[in-house]
Amino acid sequence: MDMQLEKPLPLPTPVTRPFWDGLAEGRIRMQRCLDCDGWVFYPRSHCSHCLSDRLEWRDVSGTATLYTFTVTRQPTAPQFADEVPQRIAVVELAEGIRLTSTLVGVADADIHIGMRLQPVFDRVSDSVTMLRFRPA
Numbered sequence: 630m631d632m633q634l635e636k637p638l639p640l641p642t643p644v645t646r647p648f649w650d651g652l653a654e655g656r657i658r659m660q661r662c663l664d665c666d667g668w669v670f671y672p673r674s675h676c677s678h679c680l681s682d683r684l685e686w687r688d689v690s691g692t693a694t695l696y697t698f699t700v701t702r703q704p705t706a707p708q709f710a711d712e713v714p715q716r717i718a719v720v721e722l723a724e725g726i727r728l729t730s731t732l733v734g735v736a737d738a739d740i741h742i743g744m745r746l747q748p749v750f751d752r753v754s755d756s757v758t759m760l761r762f763r764p765a
């Protein structure tokens with residue numbers, strides 16, 4: 630008997646939907662402030678630098694480096710038991726934006742801070758594509 634637990638998935642909101650729709654199209658879209666030019670992530674209604682509400686969505690390349698990481702050998706939740714060890718990473722995009730993701734396609738011994746990464750668009754359901762990273 631296979632008791633596969635259903636994994637929790639992101640639920641797009643009006644504010645975050647452009648980000649998720651972009652991933653489904655193989656694009657990484659980030660908010661940029663029209664008043665201070667700051668990048669904003671996670672998606673929100675106001676700039677995290679100057680509180681302006683004049684934000685626009687821009688495509689970024691996804692070129693990134695590994696800022697920090699951990700390898701989890703116990704599931705972070707029961708639904709992720711089939712994914713351990715998980716390579717959880719904070720990734721820094723070329724624009725300076727840092728985001729939490731997971732590394733794929735790399736052996737633990739080859740993971741090192743500062744390594745160059747490229748995005749992987751992982752379609753996990755009909756409506757959700759997750760952004761992961763692998764060595765460039």
Ligand SMILES: [Zn+2]
Pocket residue numbers: 662663664665666667676677678679680681
């Ligand atoms: Zn701003």
